[in-house]
């Protein structure tokens with residue numbers, strides 16, 4: 541029986557293939573702080589999301605959307621400049637559609653980046669955090685529904701979503717470039733409201749080090765589809781209740797942008813080694 545999700549993903553791939561036959565090895569999802577990352581890429585082709593029928597388009601300021609195909613060093617990459625979030629009202633299957641599409645375009649590795657609120661008391665605004673594991677239970681699981689056998693197995697193992705070898709490369713690369721790198725557990729909540737201080741205390745008890753509104757569902761689907769996954773959060777703020785000042789999207793964006801150059805350097809040097 542035809543599966544609507546399977547067909548939608550394949551239609552997007554077909555639309556992209558009409559424009560380019562570029563085969564990426566690494567897919568990179570650019571979060572806040574990596575807005576200028578295209579400067580690091582030897583660009584071969586760009587495709588606006590709006591030119592791909594059915595592709596979800598972000599409504600958030602600073603998240604304008606396109607795929608960038610090109611090379612980081614010798615490594616063929618596809619970069620997502622802009623992503624959609626569940627809180628925008630999209631079905632969870634649309635939120636993860638880009639990850640599925642990039643997999644079918646040939647990407648073997650998914651490098652996820654985001655801005656996140658720091659929960660761990662040892663974290664500071666501007667820190668970079670290697671994602672060691674995640675907490676997905678506060679967002680809908682994108683694998684609910686008939687399983688698409690072409691994509692993965694019904695009950696996928698999640699005991700190591702974030703590839704150990706990639707994590708080792710990232711830590712080693714950070715060390716070599718004298719870029720301080722924390723490590724921790726990322727929890728995704730739906731947003732769009734920031735958390736309350738009570739919710740942050742709850743997340744801390746549950747073992748989360750950082751909180752955000754993206755990444756986990758993408759990582760989950762990519763791992764299910766056989767990709768090797770890694771991720772880095774830019775700690776753009778300390779989470780609710782940890783500072784006097786109320787949280788605002790503008791402050792988050794500004795703090796993430798400040799970390800941009802260091803974040804870009806780390807991502808570039810890592811991708812060259814993947």
Ligand code: HPA
Nearest residue numbers: 655656657751752753779
């Ligand atoms: N909470 C949720 N998402 C976020 C935060 C936060 O504090 N900062 C950046 N994204």
